[in-house]
Amino acid sequence: MDTQRPPDQRKTILLGRIVGAFGVRGQIKIESWTEPREAIFRYQPWILRNAAGVEREFAGARGKPSGKHLVATFPGVEDRDAVEALRGTEILVPRSALPPPRPGEFYWVDLEGLRVVNAEGVDFGRVSHLFSTGANDVLVASGERERLIPFVEPDFVKSVDFDAGVVTVDWDPEF
Structure with missing residues (x-):
């Protein structure tokens, strides 16, 4: 019989990553692994982790689907150079930010x-x-x-x- 347990509150869940710039006005292409993929915007604030492993909390991202990616805007990110500095950044959230799974379901993590x-x-x-x-x-x-x-x-x-x-x-x- 399947049983439930409370999630580990210290775990973080990788929901997506920044893959590059979209245009020249600071729009950001995001790869999302949520289902549906635009659900990533529901789970803010995010923890952004760069390639060096440095993390910072971030809130206020907005976006919409565009092809196989999402196109987003971040407060304070105004141009293509600022976006390129974020390329490869992982988007994580605390496990506790996700809704509880339905009976008989669970998160991979x-x-x-x-x-x-x-x-x-x-x-x-x-x-x-x-x-x-x-x-x-x-x-x-x-x-x-x-x-x-x-x-x-x-x-x-x-x-x-x-x-x-x-x-x-x-x-x-x-x-």
């Missing part, structure tokens, strides 16, 4: 660090991260070796038990 075992009790290590292939999501279990397990319920992922800190999978240890 909440799975990170949980032990992964199969039905026979073979320990595959811990959830390192998840990623999407387009066809399905994939859980990456890191232990004595890395395993990529399709996150397909109930076929391969049998249960997620936050209280026990375990994801149970139907997966051959030799695969």
